[in-house]
Amino acid sequence: MSRRRFQTFDDPGHREGGARLGALRDALRGAGLDGFVVPRADEHQSEYVPANAERLAWLTGFTGSAGTAIVLLDAAALVVDGRYTLQAPEQVDTAHITPVALAETTVEAWISGHLSAGALLGYDPWLHTAEGVGRLEKAAAKAGATIRAVEANPVDAVWPDRPAAPAGPVVLHPEALAGEPVAGKLARIRAVLETAACDALVVSDPHNLAWAFNLRGADIAHTPLALGYAILPREGRPALFLTSQDIAPDLRDALAGLADIHPRAAFAAALAGLTTGRIRLETATAAVALKGRIEAAGASVDLGPDPIAAMKAAKNAAEIDGARAAHHRDGLAVARFLAWVDARPAGSLTEIAAVEALEDFRDRGGELRDVSFPTISGSGPNGAIVHYRVTRGTDRTVRDGELFLIDSGAQYADGTTDITRTLAVGTPSEEMRDRYTRVLKGHLAIARAVFPQGTTGAQIDAFARQPLWQAGLEFDHGTGHGVGAFLSVHEGPQRIAKTGHVALVPGMILSNEPGYYRAGAYGIRIENLILVETRAIAGAERPMLGFETLTLAPYDPRLIDTGLLDAGEIAWIDAYHARVRAALSPGLEPATRAWLDDVTRPLGAAKER
Structure with missing residues (x-):
């Protein structure tokens, strides 16, 4: 049958762990770091990530949907859960990377047991939540070491053919299938913000973004997501910040009276404009970088559940x-x-x-x-x-x-x-x-x-x-x-x-x-x-x-x-x-x-x- 297939069968395992780890370690030395944490994550902490965020797979050869590598100058581990204890040793270069079962040793336990006193462990603040960074901080302190946020991810610097960021078309999800108009959803979300005494919600999970605004995208393989964020104030117009600007006309028309659509590049300035008030960030998906930028602008951060998640879970x-x-x-x-x-x-x-x-x-x-x-x-x-x-x-x-x-x-x-x-x-x-x-x-x-x-x-x-x-x-x-x-x-x-x-x-x-x-x-x-x-x-x-x-x-x-x-x-x-x-x-x-x-x-x- 002649058609585009949705799946490929290329061999992802690289068995190039030594060379790629060596390049990363050189970059770490140049940045004054003794180690770096590489989670399987993007800036939204999603399970399924775009190709340009597959840092863990590129570095280690491991293609599972969950895992974390800790790369030190003299050791490296890949921590995986029970779904991947058989897969990880098959895919990684075990001469250079040690697969570790999460049930036996957590990421934090491995760090505290291997990081040297006085060492400096780096992390990308867009790939970790505030709660996750807190755990890293405690693990490093237990070893007498410290952690540091690194704005420029060193894996990106040594990944020569890193794919470009996705920017697929963003389309309207028909109300007949969604079962509820955007206006009704926004009213329900604002009611929860009112009860929680929050002035705005920063939507960091693209799934919640898709549900709240009845949109679908093509930025992630097999999941119809449009990557981006939204700032949804308790009063006033929400603002969407989408990676793609290929917005279907009917979606623009549907949102015209309800929300403003901006390029993803405008998000930083919008965060800087949150100078007062209490801003809800979702504990599970909001990067610690968001928390830092909002607090730097002058607003306070309320870490808690995104109310959209519970609404989305109960189908109409x-x-x-x-x-x-x-x-x-x-x-x-x-x-x-x-x-x-x-x-x-x-x-x-x-x-x-x-x-x-x-x-x-x-x-x-x-x-x-x-x-x-x-x-x-x-x-x-x-x-x-x-x-x-x-x-x-x-x-x-x-x-x-x-x-x-x-x-x-x-x-x-x-x-x-x-x-x-x-x-x-x-x-x-x-x-x-x-x-x-x-x-x-x-x-x-x-x-x-x-x-x-x-x-x-x-x-x-x-x-x-x-x-x-x-x-x-x-x-x-x-x-x-x-x-x-x-x-x-x-x-x-x-x-x-x-x-x-x-x-x-x-x-x-x-x-x-x-x-x-x-x-x-x-x-x-x-x-x-x-x-x-x-x-x-x-x-x-x-x-x-x-x-x-x-x-x-x-x-x-x-x-x-x-x-x-x-x-x-x-x-x-x-x-x-x-x-x-x-x-x-x-x-x-x-x-x-x-x-x-x-x-x-x-x-x-x-x-x-």
Whole structure:
């Protein structure tokens, strides 16, 4: 098929750690620094960053979405969380950079244990929050050292082919899909500022900028963001400062009576104009550089939550309708893909071929704007790498007797999807079936959960882990993340995780994705997106909530050990499969419909396969 693809498979690992570290160390010596902190971040502290902010990947070869390198003149470490403990050693030059598991040693602990007394550690104030800088300061002080903000990032000085800053077109997100006019959103935000006694809000998160002003952009791969900031006063006109000046006329018209649009270059002068008042900065995304500039201008800084984040998290009726439509469209594409995989002769499918085929099926369904993240297509041992990204150098054939894990998603104008299915290739082992079924039981425990209003994601995270814990097993990532409405596939503040301390409210969309990973052998993850909804329970003494499952795709019956399931779990799976069949069959071709009928038969009938 001749079209632009959304994914590439170039090998990102450089194995040039020594040369690039050497160049950076020369720059540090020239600046009088003994070390420098290189986070995987841009000036908005985003998970997904533009190419010109991929400093960590350029320096170390590590391409994960989270990690921090600490480069000293005589040592260097890359600290990563549990998603990347297998990936990091594969990508970095371990002769020069030591991968460190966050669960064992934090960034701050490594700094305090390796920084020499009297040393000076540098950091870029646009890539760290005030809270993060406070932690660095304490870690350095523990070692008898100090930290210093460096306005000119030394990595940029030694990166010869650094990409230019993005400046993609900025377009209007239609009110019919957004579900609320900009004026209404601004009024709600101002009401929160009034209650908090704040005179203005500096919007530092591009996701919040996109939601508040009903705009979308193209500055980040796979996430429709326009990079920039906004200053939203409690009284008066907001001002947007966008990296791009390619603003669609209909967006300019829609905002003409509500806000002023300026180039990003004008932002510094606008911050300098905040000479009085109390200015809210978001704790999680506002760079410490913003805090310093506002305080230097004369205003006071109030660090706290950006009220837009909570508003954005609770989807309105139009956004929920859009999510359901997007998942129906996506379900048709995924069903066609899964049937196609099952029909492939043994040994004829590669990881890259699977990625390209799934993207093609989504594209043929119409309305595809992008994938929502690079597809994780891992066969056999590659499936055990939680955030594995296939390249031409790592691509392997899916072999008989293996498991194949494919985690993918799409961006449609009406919604964002994210789904993972683990498939048996040939005959799975009993261990594989046992582990899959335990993951499935945890997945069902979340899907079937009913809980009182005010419950947090942390309180239900253990539901997904209990079946694995009973066998002495665990997985090292959260059970679920928030998902946006034609925005980021990873959205906060909602999450189902040990760190998910935000109460779940109706309208929030999250993933439900427990897993199990046996290093060097296989990986298992099962993921659906779920919508928080109210639940009416006869005799209930308080408001109750539960989940609607949005994703429409069958589980692999070949991997389900019904002997490990109780009657309620079997009934839920059968009802879900019946719902998938009823929703998708009318839109499928006869051969795919026959395949779907087969794999969604009641589990008792599936035993007869």
